[in-house]
Amino acid sequence: MYTKFPHNRGMISIFALALMTLAFQAPSSRARSSHFQVLPGQRILLKGDSITRGYGFGNYTDPSPLRSLPGIATILLRENLPHAPSFERLPGLWQGLNPDGSPKTVDTWAAEIERQIKTGELRAGDWLIFEDAGPIEKCVHPAPWPWEKDIYRQYRQALREMALAAEKAIGRDHIVFMTMFDYQPTSVNCGRCEWDAPLDDGKKTGNDAIRDEAAELGVTAIDMNHVMDEADRYLTRAGWGRPVGPDGIHPNVYGNYVMTLAILGALGADIAAWRLDGLLKHFKHPAAGGDVPSVWGFKKDPSDAQRNAILKDLRAIVVSVLRQTKSGNARNPDRPSISGETAGIKRILRHGRILARAAAQPAETTRTVSYEVGKFFQLDRENCLLVASMREQGGHDFEVGNDGFVFKKLSEITAEKAFPINRLETNYRLKNGSGFGVMGKFPVSGGFVPLGAKLADGKPHPAAGTGFLFSGTLTFLPDRSNGHPQASRDDRLIEFMQLRWDGKSLRVTGREMIDNLLGVKVGRVALSNYIPQDKGFLCPFGADDGSYTVVFRFDWDGRRWKPVAAGKPFITAIAPQEQNKPRVYRYLETEASIQRVNDRYLVYTRGRDPKGRVYTSSDGLNYNLLFDHPNHTVPQTLNQGLDGGLYLASNTGPGWLRNPLFAWAMRGRDFVEPMIIHDEKGIRDDKGPETPFVDHGVGGNFMLEGRWRHFFLYRVCDLRETNGEGAPPRPQTGLYLAEMMYR
Numbered sequence: 039m040y041t042k043f044p045h046n047r048g049m050i051s052i053f054a055l056a057l058m059t060l061a062f063q064a065p066s067s068r069a070r071s072s073h074f075q076v077l078p079g080q081r082i083l084l085k086g087d088s089i090t091r092g093y094g095f096g097n098y099t100d101p102s103p104l105r106s107l108p109g110i111a112t113i114l115l116r117e118n119l120p121h122a123p124s125f126e127r128l129p130g131l132w133q134g135l136n137p138d139g140s141p142k143t144v145d146t147w148a149a150e151i152e153r154q155i156k157t158g159e160l161r162a163g164d165w166l167i168f169e170d171a172g173p174i175e176k177c178v179h180p181a182p183w184p185w186e187k188d189i190y191r192q193y194r195q196a197l198r199e200m201a202l203a204a205e206k207a208i209g210r211d212h213i214v215f216m217t218m219f220d221y222q223p224t225s226v227n228c229g230r231c232e233w234d235a236p237l238d239d240g241k242k243t244g245n246d247a248i249r250d251e252a253a254e255l256g257v258t259a260i261d262m263n264h265v266m267d268e269a270d271r272y273l274t275r276a277g278w279g280r281p282v283g284p285d286g287i288h289p290n291v292y293g294n295y296v297m298t299l300a301i302l303g304a305l306g307a308d309i310a311a312w313r314l315d316g317l318l319k320h321f322k323h324p325a326a327g328g329d330v331p332s333v334w335g336f337k338k339d340p341s342d343a344q345r346n347a348i349l350k351d352l353r354a355i356v357v358s359v360l361r362q363t364k365s366g367n368a369r370n371p372d373r374p375s376i377s378g379e380t381a382g383i384k385r386i387l388r389h390g391r392i393l394a395r396a397a398a399q400p401a402e403t404t405r406t407v408s409y410e411v412g413k414f415f416q417l418d419r420e421n422c423l424l425v426a427s428m429r430e431q432g433g434h435d436f437e438v439g440n441d442g443f444v445f446k447k448l449s450e451i452t453a454e455k456a457f458p459i460n461r462l463e464t465n466y467r468l469k470n471g472s473g474f475g476v477m478g479k480f481p482v483s484g485g486f487v488p489l490g491a492k493l494a495d496g497k498p499h500p501a502a503g504t505g506f507l508f509s510g511t512l513t514f515l516p517d518r519s520n521g522h523p524q525a526s527r528d529d530r531l532i533e534f535m536q537l538r539w540d541g542k543s544l545r546v547t548g549r550e551m552i553d554n555l556l557g558v559k560v561g562r563v564a565l566s567n568y569i570p571q572d573k574g575f576l577c578p579f580g581a582d583d584g585s586y587t588v589v590f591r592f593d594w595d596g597r598r599w600k601p602v603a604a605g606k607p608f609i610t611a612i613a614p615q616e617q618n619k620p621r622v623y624r625y626l627e628t629e630a631s632i633q634r635v636n637d638r639y640l641v642y643t644r645g646r647d648p649k650g651r652v653y654t655s656s657d658g659l660n661y662n663l664l665f666d667h668p669n670h671t672v673p674q675t676l677n678q679g680l681d682g683g684l685y686l687a688s689n690t691g692p693g694w695l696r697n698p699l700f701a702w703a704m705r706g707r708d709f710v711e712p713m714i715i716h717d718e719k720g721i722r723d724d725k726g727p728e729t730p731f732v733d734h735g736v737g738g739n740f741m742l743e744g745r746w747r748h749f750f751l752y753r754v755c756d757l758r759e760t761n762g763e764g765a766p767p768r769p770q771t772g773l774y775l776a777e778m779m780y781r
Contacts, residue, residue, distance in 0.1 A: 075306040076165060078121040078452050079391050082305070083128040083160060084108060085147075086169030089297075090127050093288035095334055102329035104291040104320050110298045117316040118307075121452050128159060128166070147177070147200035155207045158769055162716060162754075163390010166204050167214045167301055168197075169262075171287070174230040174237070174244040189230070190242040194251045201255050206720060209388045211779075213257040214304065217245040219266035219282075233263060260304045262297060265359045269296045269352055278348070279336035290335045291321065292352065299356040310357045314349060321345045380703040380713040381683035387777040388716070389448065391754070393426055394772035396441070397453035402464045403438055406431040406766070408759075409453075409773040411481040411734045412751040413567055415505060417539045418489035420446050422740055424751075425459055425507065426773055427481040433519050435760045438462045439479040440509060444544055447743060448775070459546065460509050460533055468513065469528035476518055479533060480510040481734070485568040485575035485592070485599075489539055493573065500573070501594035503540065508577075509533040510563040512622060520762065521622035528553060530561035530582035530622070536598050548598060555579065556604045558588055565675050566631035566736055568592075569639075574602070576658045578632050578641055584625025585609065587643055589632070589659050605659030610666070611645045627651065631675040631736075633684060640664070642676035642686070650674050650686070652707075665707040672696050676704070677737035680748050680780045687715065687735040687750070694757055696733040701778075715776055718754055729757035730770075737778065748778040 076082060084090045084107060091098055092106025103109030108125045115122035131150045144150050154160045170177060175184035177196050185192050201213050218233040230237070233244040242250075245263050252259035266289075269281045273292070281293035289297060295317075303309045322328025322342045332339050340348060393409035400407055412426040424443040430436050441456035463477040486505030493499055510532055513525040522529070536548035553561060561582025568577040574593040580586070586607035593602045611626040627643040634640070639655040650669035653661035670691025678684055684704040689696045698717035702709035718730035735752035742749075752774050758765035 074119065074302075074308070074449065076123045077163070077389055077392065077449050078123065079394070080123050080163040080165065080389070082111070082123055082125045082165045082167060082301070084126070084167045084169065084301075085128040085130070087130075087171055089169055089171050089288060092127075092294070093283070094291040094294045096283055096285070096288075096290075100329075102291075102320060104294060104329055107294050107298045107301070110294055110317065111302060113316045113320070114298070114302065114309075114312060114314075118312045119449070121449065128154065147196055148203040151200055151203040155203070160204065160207055161390065161770060162207055162388050162774065163212075164208050165212045165214065165305065166208060167216070168200070169216055169218070170248075171218050172231060174233065174247075187238055189237045189244075190239060190247050193244065193247045194254075197248065197251045198255065201251075201257060206717065208390075209386060210255060210257050211385065211387045213255075214260060214301070215248050215252045215257060216260040216301075217248050217263040219263050219270075258304060260300055261359070261363050262300055264363065265296060265300045265356055266293065268355045268359055269293070272351060272355055273336075273348075276348075278338060278340060279333065281335075283335040290333055291330060292333065292348065295349065296352055296356060299353060300360065303356060303360045309353060314353070318346050318349065321349060380701045380711050381679050381685035382681035382780050383679060383685070383701065383703075383713060383778045384781050385779045386701075386713065386715060387779055389775040389777060391770065391772040392448070392451050392775045393453055395453065395767075396428055397456060400428060400438055400458075400461060402462055403430050407438060408755070408767050408771050409441075410437070410753045410755070411736075412773050413482060413484070413736060414738055414740050414749055414751065415484065415486040415567070416488045416740055417444065417486065417544070418503075418541060419741060421539075421541075422446075422742055423486070423539075423544060424451055425482050425484075426456075427479075429760075430518070431759060431767055432764045434514075434521070434762050436514060436518050437478045437480045437512075440482055442544060457544075459507070460535065460549075466513060466529075468522070468524055468526070470524065470526050472524040473522075475513040475515060475522040475525065475529075477511050477513050477529075477531070478518075480512065480563070482507040482509045482535075483564045483567050483577075484508060484535075484537075485570065485577070486537065486539075487570075487594075489541055500596070501599070503538060504594065504599070505537040505539075506592065506599040507535045507537065508563045508579075509535070510561075521620060523620040523622070525620075525622050527559065527561065527582045527621065532560060532563060532579075553582075555590055555601045558590075558604055558607065560588070562625070562628055564631060565629040565644075565673065565734070566633075566677070567738060569632050569634050571634075571658050575599075576632060576639065577601075578630035580625070580628050580630060581607075583621060584628040584646070585613070587627060587630050587641065587653075587661075589641065589655075589661065591659065603659060605655070605657075605661065608653060608661045608663075610651060610663050611647055611649070629673060629675075631677070633676050633678045634658075635678070635682065635684065640676060640684070642674065644669070644671070644674045646671055648691075650688070652676070667709065673733045673735070675736050677701075677750070678739070679737070679778055680739055680746055685709075685737075687737065687752075689733060694729070694761070696757075697730045699732040699735055699752060715750065716752065716754065716774065718770065731755045731757055731760065748780065750776045750778060752776070 094105045111125035131144045283290045320329045396407040407428045409426045410429045415423040430438045439461040440459040442459045460479050466477040484507035487501045489503040491499040491502045513522045513529045531551045534550050538547050560579040562580030564578045568575040578589045586609045588607040589605045590601045591603040627645050629644045631642045639658040641653045643651050648671045649666045651666045652664045654664040655661045672689045674688040686702045686709045697719045699715045700712045703711045716732045737750035755771045756768045
């Protein structure tokens with residue numbers, strides 16, 4: 039069965055014809071909730087009150103991990119995932135009361151979140167799980183309080199402001215609310231503590247406020263009230279007791295367990311199949327090596343065997359409730375985006391940083407090496423390849439090569455699984471004989487024909503399972519501090535690599551250094567990947583000094599990929615009268631990206647003027663200027679989404695400012711409706727020392743986990759890491775991933 043595509047002529051031509059009609063199976067019928075959606079590097083952050091602090095034994099001091107939700111979650115995650123995300127409590131900023139009764143430091147949840155974003159406690163890719171208990175009318179908010187009137191509306195407003203503050207860093211897809219279970223405090227006057235009781239309007243409840251605001255915002259809501267009610271019925275009927283302690287407020291160790299399972303299940307964990315062995319031993323009596331002499335809040339004490347049975351029964355209850363409530367998902371798929379709409383993009387799922395530091399020190403490097411820029415490639419119907427560039431910290435943009443990562447799930451992308459694609463050359467002799475330098479190896483672009491791919495007529499593609507990469511180079515001084523001023527055009531080589539995938543392993547089957555293709559001098563690699571054209575690929579290159587762009591066609595000759603045709607070089611930028619830069623840093627137009635829409639080919643270039651230019655072609659090789667537009671001298675890529683629409687990813691400048699990173703939809707001869715992909719400065723202290731670089735973003739459409747998805751890779755670092763100052767990597771430096779969600 040073939041994968042069905044949207045009825046869009048541009049998409050049909052790109053995927054069904056140009057991508058050689060991959061013979062993919064239909065998407066798996068397995069529920070999406072069975073795939074855990076939290077990736078390595080992301081964190082699950084639990085924000086709330088005393089329940090999040092952990093009171094499972096009736097105190098805040100017991101050393102057992104069962105005392106808190108994060109403690110239980112950590113055991114489950116480590117036992118069931120090869121690269122477990124961390125599960126942490128996000129502490130509030132509550133510091134008591136001022137004399138007038140108002141809270142110190144902050145007045146609202148939103149203010150807490152804004153502070154935590156600026157300090158880096160909450161960052162792109164994190165998941166925020168929000169829990170609130172206690173008096174409904176006494177959430178953190180400006181005095182006077184408690185609220186006495188209009189509690190439902192005011193509580194919803196507090197939730198909304200918090201979510202909008204968090205959205206700046208993590209997006210709404212990573213925000214989770216939960217309803218609150220009912221409890222009956224036995225020793226304190228709790229006021230409005232019954233979350234299913236009508237508020238002052240006599241109609242709406244506190245849980246209604248949570249559910250309604252989650253639906254309005256389009257964020258996930260876990261019906262924890264329902265989950266805990268079912269757990270309470272089971273334990274009460276069995277005569278054990280309740281999932282809360284005798285204070286009638288805090289969950290005991292079994293209540294913590296139930297809440298933890300509900301959270302992980304709502305995030306997509308297949309909790310029904312997860313191992314519990316690591317957790318079971320903690321629930322035993324101390325005499326058997328466990329942590330629980332008796333369960334706080336239980337009327338009678340289960341044996342160790344009975345305790346194990348209770349854990350398994352409670353898990354079945356959680357699984358059943360989540361299934362009934364569609365895995366806790368209360369999202370509204372048609373909600374409007376507060377950031378506008380771009381090229382059919384409805385919202386952006388920010389997966390955050392997927393790679394930071396190299397796990398093993400690359401050969402011929404001594405300083406910290408950070409991952410920077412990445413490209414995805416489709417290997418077959420299940421596997422993708424990430425090729426990520428690496429920069430040695432301490433000077434200019436000194437790239438030392440690329441690593442590869444083969445994966446079936448995003449969660450499999452970890453630094454420990456890297457294998458080398460190429461590496462720098464440390465004893466490079468300049469072609470003019472003027473000395474030696476170090477040749478850095480820069481991010482790749484390339485093309486790959488997936489294993490099992492077929493042509494438009496249904497015949498197997500002769501090159502299926504093969505591809506090629508180009509990695510640009512730049513020759514640096516021996517101390518790696520700057521580009522080598524004596525380097526000539528002949529020193530701007532490009533490494534050409536042949537790839538083969540057999541379904542199990544990826545091999546680099548050939549390497550050569552080139553500066554000439556079919557008699558045309560080339561020295562700069564495209565910023566985007568290359569696009570298919572029937573059996574071959576169209577690949578744009580630039581001259582070493584950016585004095586022209588030329589598009590080549592590459593075909594498979596039965597043994598290797600090679601150039602077979604070249605278009606005419608094209609350029610419209612005008613050279614300056616005086617060129618005061620060393621040749622290694624000169625350019626007029628550079629960093630081409632190429633796309634196809636219906637029967638037209640488009641090439642986009644970044645100009646030094648500063649302008650961005652869109653060129654058009656009917657044959658894919660020869661181009662004329664379609665239009666230009668003002669843009670700063672920053673990286674700019676033209677990308678195509680799942681709907682066939684085009685968008686430009688770039689920054690607005692000016693100067694060296696590369697933040698925020700935007701996506702603009704291409705409409706006719708203009709780019710409109712900007713949507714923020716990542717705003718590092720906006721979510722941090724704008725008076726601090728950082729000058730963030732959020733740039734070099736490239737998007738593409740890939741089949742992963744049984745469905746087509748649009749992924750966008752980009753880097754985040756600090757200007758001072760790349761401008762020669764030698765600043766160390768920032769806490770947020772690395773390769774980031776966003777996912778464009780389409781209707």
